[in-house]
Amino acid sequence: MTFGKGHHLHLIDGSAFIFRAYHALPPLTRKSDGLPIGAVSGFCNMLQRYVEANTGDDAPTHVAVIFDKGSHTFRNEMYDQYKANREAMPEDLRPQIPLTREATIAFNIACEEKEGFEADDIIATLAVQARAAGGRCTIISSDKDLMQLVGDGVEMFDAMKNTRIDREGVHAKFGVYPESVVDVQALAGDSVDNVPGAPGIGIKTAALLINEYGDLEALLERAEEIKQPKRRQTLIDHAEQIRLSRKLVLLDENTPLDFTLDDLEVREPDPEKLLTFLAKMEFRTLTKRIADALDAEAPVIADAPPLPDAPKMADVPFDAEQYEHVGDTAALQKWINAIYEVGYVAVDTETTGLDEMTADLVGISLATAPGKACYIPLIHKANRGDDLFGGDELAEGQMPLEEALKILTPMLEDPAILKIGQNMKFDAKIFAQIGITVAPFDDTMLMSYAQHAGLHNHGMDALSERYLNHTPIPIKPLLGSGKSAITFDKVPLADAVKYAAEDADITxxxxxxxxxxxxxxxxxxxxxxxxxxxxxxxxxxxxSGVKVDRDTLSRMSNAFAQKMAGLEDELYGLAGRKFNVGSPAQVGEILFDEMGLEGGKKGKTGKYATGADVLEDLATEHELPARVLDWRQLSKLKSTYTDALQDHINPDTGRVHTSYSIAGASTGRLASTDPNLQNIPIRSEEGRRIREAFVAEEGKTLVALDYSQIELRILAHIADIPALKEAFARGDDIHAMTASEMFDVPMDEMTSDIRRRAKAINFGVIYGISGFGLARNLRIPRAEAQGFIDRYFERFPGIRTYMDDTKKFAKEHGYVQTLFGRKIHTPEIASKGPRAGFAARAAINAPIQGTAADVIRRAMIRMPDAIADLPATMLLQVHDELLFEVEKGSEDKLIAAAREVMENANDPVVKLDVKLTVDAGTGANWAEAH
Structure with missing residues (x-):
């Protein structure tokens, strides 16, 4: 058919689909040969969803996916810096690009690209042709560069947000209608594509100017009329640069194409061709789903990994309709019998919230085999809670809570039944709140973490996508968001069964x-x-949590506020005028426009960047940025700790109950959230004072035990540094010893400043610090800092050897290891650009930090037995420190028992050349004890 009136063309921005797929999903490799296919998997799923969604009266009659071909286009001939600052394509994405073309063709959708032109130019040309022929065009993309095409039958559709973008939508984005978008972009420039634009003019200002003067050329011709002197001069001085920018952002609507609109007619997929491609990619779930949709037989994917019950798993598709709603004793007893037959069960809980200390148990899901899962609702309400006259009546079809728990508890506590969970700590705490101790158990999150630390996250949705090729039912549509959000006990039972039972099935x-x-x-x-x-x-x-004194926090908040006010007055004096210290934009204006400091860079908004890295560089030579950093630190302490911690005090216990993430950091370090107690700054006096608010209960004392320089000791062992080993053996002040070695200063003439510099270098080297980084830490010129680092490596050559060997190992194997066998993957070690440097530093640090993390884990695991007979409780772990609460009079016994465990935690698995030592302190509050 000839394209014309009544026809509807869809143009899909292929690059947007690819990058969305790549960044939204965890890395995935083809099982048979390790080829990266995560982006291809996501791309195929997006294409399939697109095909399924676009049916009915408004379905497209013509469709194409448009790709970029190569990075050099006619715009690079105009301006050689065009897109020059774009990061290189990730190495694991590069081989996937041609496969996305293959996928498009396999779906029997037209796949178009052209050398020397961008995909946007092809889209512009086809959209204009479709409009001229009397048809409609929908561009499936959210790319702002395409918004200049909208209007007269051309619209955009943002598939990620499921929203249409018409002329009014463009106006909301740019402040002008589509015909003026190019003029606004020419003025504002684009840091992503390196389009220069007019320095200092952002989107809002550009729109104001274009709306006032009509178009760009009129504005440039009448620039002398502009009242603001800086703006006027910018337009006069950069007129040609602005005109060039307009040429760069203007899409070519006359791109020479070797196909026509008629060639883009919608075609039915060839089942054999499509399924063959999907099978070649080893997309098992997607292959089965599409085969069912096409009423075709799914090909056998022969190289499936050898799994227990592999045929069973492969042959059982996810089917939420088959999950069982368990609502009475007889049905639940059948499940208990089935669990005892196999000896294991996957368990998951649904709750009214994510805080295990306050959440109520809503229901329990169980699974005994793939596809064999159920949900036991316990306190679901009869209505969603949005009925003005609705009460708290329970929905029908639920067992009484006590009755269900009476049947379940013996099984959950039975040592003969293995309970399987995903992030079992959460479920164990929910059960513990009602007196149930779940044991023994396996945890799939931790299994993934042990195998794949550094490769991807270990949440259930990510693991399901990656290893089961299945996207779980999302929670957000069930609960809603914002003020209208509901808790899980308000979710209708039919929906709750599907969602909850699927979690157990996936687990x-x-x-x-x-x-x-x-x-x-x-x-x-x-x-x-x-x-x-x-x-x-x-x-x-x-x-257990830790007691926090609200009055102490309140007093500190007031003190911080007063100190901030004092710093503000000091800053006004340095700047010569008042300004909003909390406004990054105003700080940028003071530093770069008014003080004329070098290094100012503007972002997309036209505002100067004034992040900590920028200010730390400037603080090595100027007072004002240093004081701004001090003000920001106080502001953060106040907002993040002294103010926010008060909200985290549990009303029932009077204590703060943080939550530890075991699988958060790839190195094995624990992360603390809600609230984060591991990031309390202790380098500053104000930061250390926060710990004064953490107090012991009446009649008790806090005891802190802290490994002394554990990472430096591990470095001395791993890198085999005789001078460091000997110094530790003698009990020397290691930082003073380093300073003496580096700066040729006798120990008895050591000053605190020289020691401080050596300490910064000692710890900095562990983290692969650069001259830039050390200069910021010490607030000294970069050349001086780099000199310190160079001298350090000259004095301790073994460290350089260790670093080189570790980087080499990481590049060859894709991971590094701790002394205890923990594998930390380094997928970006072979990348190019800044990411490569970061990956190398991470690889060097990981065996050291990871070994230290393993040591303290081993100590924590042994600790409950070691202090079982003492009136003591372990409360917190913060990096290399453990905090306990103990009855007064038993402090010494606790310190002796805990120190014994901590100092020998490496034995018998690892024999260290350097003895681990632990410092101990006691006090009525954490600051005193530390």
């Missing part, structure tokens, strides 16, 4: 896949000795 399947892999990749010992045993220890610590 069971992940366990069947991940458990055997522990042995294959040789991390069984890491999982069994460092990951799983930590769960009950952390759960107990989190439930």
């Amino acid at each position: 069971l399947r992940l366990w069947q896949y991940l458990k055997p892999q522990l042995h294959t990749v040789q991390v069984t010992k890491v999982y069994e000795t460092l990951e799983r045993p930590l769960v009950p220890v952390l759960a107990a610590m989190e439930r």
Whole structure:
């Protein structure tokens, strides 16, 4: 058919789909050969969803996916810096680009690109042709550069937000209608594409100018009339640069094409061709889903990984309609019987919130085999809670809570039944709140973490996408968002059963896949000795919490506010006028426009960047940026700690209950959230004072035990540095010793400033610090800082050897290891540009930081037994420190028992050349004890 009136053309921005798929999903490799296919998987899913969604009266009659071909276009001939500052394509994405073309063709959708032109130019040309022929065009993209095309039958559709963009939508974005978008972009420039524009003029100002003067050329011709002197001069001085920018952002609507609109007619996919491609990619779930949709037979993917019950898993599709709603004793007893037949069960809880200390148990899901799952609702309400006259009546079809728990508890506590969970710490704490101790258990999140730390996150949705090729039912549509959001007990039972039971089903399947892999990749010992045993220890610590004194926090907030006011007065004097210290934009104006300091860079908004890195560089030579940093630190302490911590005090316990993430950092370090107690700054006096608010209960004392320079000791062992080993053996002040070695200063003539510099270098080297970084830390010129680092490597050459060897190992194997066998993957070690430097520094640091993290994990796991007979509780872990609460009079016994565990935590697995030592302190509050 000839394209004309009544026809509807869809143009899909291929690059947007690819990058969305790449960044939204965790890395995925083809099982048979390790080829990266995560972006291809996401791209295919997006195409399939697109095909399924676009049916009915408004369906397209013609469609094409448009791609960029190469990076050099006619715009580079106009301006050689066009897109020059774009980051290189990730190495694991590069081989996937041609596969996305193959995928498009396999779906039987037209796939177009042209050398020397961007995809946007092809889209512009086709949109204009469709409009001229009397048809309609929908551009499926949110790219602002395409908004100049909207109007007269051309619209855009943002597939990610499911919203249409018409002329009014463009006006909302740019402040002008589509015909003026190019003029606004020419003025504002584009830092992403390196379009220069007019310095200092952003989108809002550009729109004001274009609306006032009509178009860009009229504005430039009448620039002398502009009242603001700086703006006027900018337009006069940069007129040609602005005209060039307009040429760069203007899309070519006459791109020479070797195909016509008629060639883009919608075509039905060829089932054999499409399914063959999907099978070649080894997309098992998607292949089955599309085969069912096309009423075709799914090809057998022969190289499926050898899993327990592999045929069973592969043959059982996810089907939420098959999950069972358990609403009475007889039905639940059948599940208990089935669990005892197999000896294991996947368990998941649904709750009214994510705070285990305050959330109520809403229901429990169980799974005993792939596809065999149920949900036991317990306190679902009869209405959603949005009915003005609705009460709290329970929905029908639920067992009484006590009756269900009476049947479930013996099984949950039975040592003969393995309970399988995803992030089991959460569920264990929910059960603990009602007196149930869940044991023994396996945790799929921790199995993934032990195997894949550094490769991807370990949440259930990510693991399901990656290893089961299945996208779980999302929670947001069930609960809603914002003020209208509901809790899970208000979700209708039919929806709740599908969502909750699927979680247990996914968890069971992940366990069947991940458990055997522990042995294959040789991390069984890491999982069994460092990951799983930590769960009950952390759960107990989190439930204990730590007492925080609200009055102390309030007094500190007031003191910080006064000190901030004093700093503000000081800053006004340095600047010569008043300004809003909390406004990054105003700070930028003071530093770069008024003081004329070098290094000012403007972002997309036209405002100067004034992040900590920028100010730290400037603070090495100027007072004002240093004082701004001091003000910001106080502001953060006030807002993040002395103000916010008061909101985290549990009304029932009077204590703060942080939550530890075991699988947060790739190195094995624990992360603390809600609230984060690991980021309390302790380098400044004000930061250290925050710890004064953490207090002991009446009749008790806080005891802090802290490893002394554990990472430097591990570095001395791993890198085999005789001078450091000997110094530790003698009990020397290691920082003073380093200063003496580096600066040729006798120990008895050491000053605190010289020692401070050596300390910064000692710890900086562990983290691969650069001259820039050290200069910021010490607020000294970069050349001087780099000289310190160079001298350090001359005095301790073994450290350089260790760094070079570690980088080489990481590049060859894709991971580094701790002394205890923890694998930390380094996927970006072979990348180019700034990311490569970051990856190399991370690889160098990981074995040191990871080994230290493993040591303290081992200590924490052994600690409950070691202090079981003492009136003491372990409360917090912060990096290298453990905090306890103990009855007065038992402090010495606790210190002796805890120190013994901590100082020997590496034994018998690892014999260190340097003895670990632990410092101990006691006090009525944490500051005194530390």
